[in-house]
Amino acid sequence: MLAIEATDLRRTFQRSSRLFQRKSEFVAVQGVSLAVEPGTIYGLLGPNGAGKTTTIKMLSTLLIPTSGSAHVAGFDVVREEREVRRRLGVVLGGDRGLYNKLSARDNLTYFGHLYGMPRERIPGRVDEMLDLVALSDRAGDRVEGFSRGMKQRLHLARALLHNPPVVFLDEPTIGLDPASAVKLREIVRALMPDHTVLLTTHYLQEADELCDRIAIIDRGTILLEDTPQGIKRRVGNDHRYQVTVHGHTNGTLIAALQELPSVRQVASSRGDDGFTQLTINSGDDNTVLDGAVRVIHEGGARIESITAIEPTLEDAFLALTGSDR
Amino acid sequence: MNGRPSKQPILATAGIAPGRFTNQSTWELFSISLAICTATARSYVMRRSAYLVDIIRSPMYPAFYFLTILLAYHVAGRTVVDGYQTLGYLLVGTIGVILWQSNLWASGYAIEQERREGTINSLFLTPASRAAVVSGYALGSVFFTILPNTLVIGALALLMHVQRNVSDPLAVIIAVLALCAATYALGFALAGVFVLSRRANLLANFLQSPIYLLSGMIVPISSLPGPMRCLAEIFPLSAGMHALRQALLAGASLGDIAGDLTRLISLSAVLLVFGLVMLRKVERVAKNGAELDFD
Numbered sequence: 229m230l231a232i233e234a235t236d237l238r239r240t241f242q243r244s245s246r247l248f249q250r251k252s253e254f255v256a257v258q259g260v261s262l263a264v265e266p267g268t269i270y271g272l273l274g275p276n277g278a279g280k281t282t283t284i285k286m287l288s289t290l291l292i293p294t295s296g297s298a299h300v301a302g303f304d305v306v307r308e309e310r311e312v313r314r315r316l317g318v319v320l321g322g323d324r325g326l327y328n329k330l331s332a333r334d335n336l337t338y339f340g341h342l343y344g345m346p347r348e349r350i351p352g353r354v355d356e357m358l359d360l361v362a363l364s365d366r367a368g369d370r371v372e373g374f375s376r377g378m379k380q381r382l383h384l385a386r387a388l389l390h391n392p393p394v395v396f397l398d399e400p401t402i403g404l405d406p407a408s409a410v411k412l413r414e415i416v417r418a419l420m421p422d423h424t425v426l427l428t429t430h431y432l433q434e435a436d437e438l439c440d441r442i443a444i445i446d447r448g449t450i451l452l453e454d455t456p457q458g459i460k461r462r463v464g465n466d467h468r469y470q471v472t473v474h475g476h477t478n479g480t481l482i483a484a485l486q487e488l489p490s491v492r493q494v495a496s497s498r499g500d501d502g503f504t505q506l507t508i509n510s511g512d513d514n515t516v517l518d519g520a521v522r523v524i525h526e527g528g529a530r531i532e533s534i535t536a537i538e539p540t541l542e543d544a545f546l547a548l549t550g551s552d553r
Numbered sequence: 554m555n556g557r558p559s560k561q562p563i564l565a566t567a568g569i570a571p572g573r574f575t576n577q578s579t580w581e582l583f584s585i586s587l588a589i590c591t592a593t594a595r596s597y598v599m600r601r602s603a604y605l606v607d608i609i610r611s612p613m614y615p616a617f618y619f620l621t622i623l624l625a626y627h628v629a630g631r632t633v634v635d636g637y638q639t640l641g642y643l644l645v646g647t648i649g650v651i652l653w654q655s656n657l658w659a660s661g662y663a664i665e666q667e668r669r670e671g672t673i674n675s676l677f678l679t680p681a682s683r684a685a686v687v688s689g690y691a692l693g694s695v696f697f698t699i700l701p702n703t704l705v706i707g708a709l710a711l712l713m714h715v716q717r718n719v720s721d722p723l724a725v726i727i728a729v730l731a732l733c734a735a736t737y738a739l740g741f742a743l744a745g746v747f748v749l750s751r752r753a754n755l756l757a758n759f760l761q762s763p764i765y766l767l768s769g770m771i772v773p774i775s776s777l778p779g780p781m782r783c784l785a786e787i788f789p790l791s792a793g794m795h796a797l798r799q800a801l802l803a804g805a806s807l808g809d810i811a812g813d814l815t816r817l818i819s820l821s822a823v824l825l826v827f828g829l830v831m832l833r834k835v836e837r838v839a840k841n842g843a844e845l846d847f848d
Contacts, residue, residue: 242842290674292840313680324671329603330596341592342679342686344585370603386675 229302231394231424232264232287237296239282239448256282258448259296264441266393267421271439272428273541275549279448280428281320284398287426288318301394314344317387318396325383328372332363332382335371336389343390357385360415377408384415395419397427401434413438432541442541446549460539468537469517471506473529481527482506488519503532586685593689597659598697600670612701615654616709619647622771635773640715641802644706646770648729649794651702652736653764657757659694661740663687665747665754683832687744691737699733720804728800728810731817732793738824739790745831748839769794789820 237260242251257279264270272280285291287298289309298305301315327335333354340350358364361381371379380400387395397416401409409431416438419425429435435442436456443453452459477496485494485508493509506524510516517534524531601607626639634642663686667673676686710717719725747756765771766781768790774782785791796813799805 288678290677290840292837310680313678316678318678320674325675327596327600327670327672329600334596334599338592338596339675339679341588342676342681344589344680347588 229266230263230299231266231268232262232270232298232300232426234260234262234283234287234298235296236261237283237286237298238294239279239286239291240294256448257286257293260445260448260450262298262443262450262453264424264426266424268440269416269420269425269427269438271435271442272426272445273430273432273435273442273545274428274445278445278549280445281398282448283445284318284320284396284426284428288316288396289313314390315392316394316396317390317392318398319380319383319387319400320398323376323379326371326379326386329370331368331370332358332374332385333367335382336385339386340389345390353389357389360388361385362411377404380404380408381412384412388419392423394424394426397425399428399430401429401431409434432545436541444545444548451548452544456541459544460541462544467510467516468539469508469510469520470535470537471508471520471524472503472532472534473506473524474503474532475529477504477506477527477529481524481529484523484527485520488516488523490516491520504529507537586682589681589685590689590692593686594693594696597690597693601693601697611698612705615647615651615702616705618650619643619706619709622646635775637798637802638716640713641717642773642798643771644710644715645794645798645801647706648797649732649736649768649770649790650765651699651706652733653739653768653770653790655694655698655702656691656733656736656740657743657761659698659740660687660691660737661743661747662754662757663690663744665757666690669754677836683836684741684829687741687828687832691740716802718802718804719800721800721806724800724805724807724810725797727807727814728793728797731814731821732790732797735789735793735817735821735824738821738828741828742824742831743828745828745835748832748835764788764790767791789817789824792816792820 237257238255239257241254241256243254260279260283262270262283272283274280282291286293287300287305289305289312292306300312303311303315305312327338330338336354336357337350340354341347345353355364355367358367361384363378363381363385366374366378371382374382380403384397384400387397400416401412404412413434416425416427427435427439439456441453441455442459444451444459452462454462476498482494482496485491485506488510490511491508492511493507495507497505497507499505508516508520521531521534601611623640623643626634626643632639664673664683667676709715743757743760766777767774767785767788769785770790774785774791777785792813796805796810796817799810799813800807
């Protein structure tokens, strides 16, 4: 059984800016399908307004899909919403979602009751969670005095309190300092393999580091879904080499390189150290390097080093979603 | 972080298998709902107690309200209202105001309060019964508002020598409880409606004065213009106010006020069922229209 399964999810909103103004329809998510295996971390990447949060809200029963269907832990998110909620922990993040006038401990205790946990197990579990997110020493302090990072950790503790098999994390590290973000990622990693995590993030490095599979979403549609390596391979099908040569290069050499079969682009940048960097983009990694070395030698330049540049997730993301947004 | 988080101790010791939640008996469901209700009441009292001004305002407001209306009647030269001594009439009216305000701003306003605190999504992500949460707000309000107010109003009644004529104390107790249940039921019915509005506080304020008038809390129903009087006659709270005034000020027995109480309790039951249905339906409507968030 899949931990999360969505088929052709679609969600539209009515919007109007003024009273009595005719409402227009806005499509936030159009035909999203997901299949997430248990015990994996699944990333949903996309620019602002891509439909990530709307998708998470539909899967977590906060929004009813306009059409399509979805199951979490085997239960339908519309018809069996209470069963879904019992098996799901969600971090929507931000400054909202916690009772600011209550302490960290009182927040977790209250949510323990709301999740129907046995009364006698709540105190021990709350201590365990506070310890997990390193808030034990601030357990009695009101949440209103917490930093963004502390609130985010408390959100995570709340989401894990009832030991749900499925956890949704919506931008969990946004606004956190690097140290807090690293710590939060450690906790997320430690959830495997007993839990399934659906993660949305803007940080591609984070997705690359954590996720077993990634879906790239834009304008409400999933553009590509694969492992991080697979996405890089499929989108970054250009092979890039950086060739460092002694001295300066001239236009004739650049033109000769561009004439080579399979070369798509050659860029040149001159450094202050007497070296020139040539970046060669090619659609074929087998023959281009031999040809490039030959052309450079024939042009009278001496090669200092050659480096193959691996495509990054960021390259893939920008290639798919466009860099103009 | 206190050291590196280890995989097993983090989540395996919770002992809360998801399956525990399914196939619950009625007793288990009741027990969970009761725990949610008391936990919500505790959370409500703690949150309200965080504001010093709320601790002072809450018991004092009805006293100031009572004295202001009393002064207005005094200026108008009225010593008797609807056959009762003005002091007694207004004292019972103030009890009605206390109950209505407590239950409107607690149970009726529960979901709106969550929306304003930014916790509505966190709350709606839990499987907790919404009715149990709303009831928890009402229970919290009993401790934070109704009990202190009762003490203040009781002290005022003693200090001002309000004339009482009680022949059947049980009738007084039952009338107070029935009125309490009716205001709770009305608040419960409104709780669902308030989920639909992002400006429920405006709606609540808008409703307040008409409800005071229609229930005869501070102005006799007999003084209202014709159409309003007809409306007031069928308004559930007006029967409760009449029953309490009769039992506390006119020596009425339980039998004398049985008609009023039956009307009050029947309408309260209808409102309660309406509220339960509304809470279920309205959450779905709100999720359809994406109305749960505050902004």
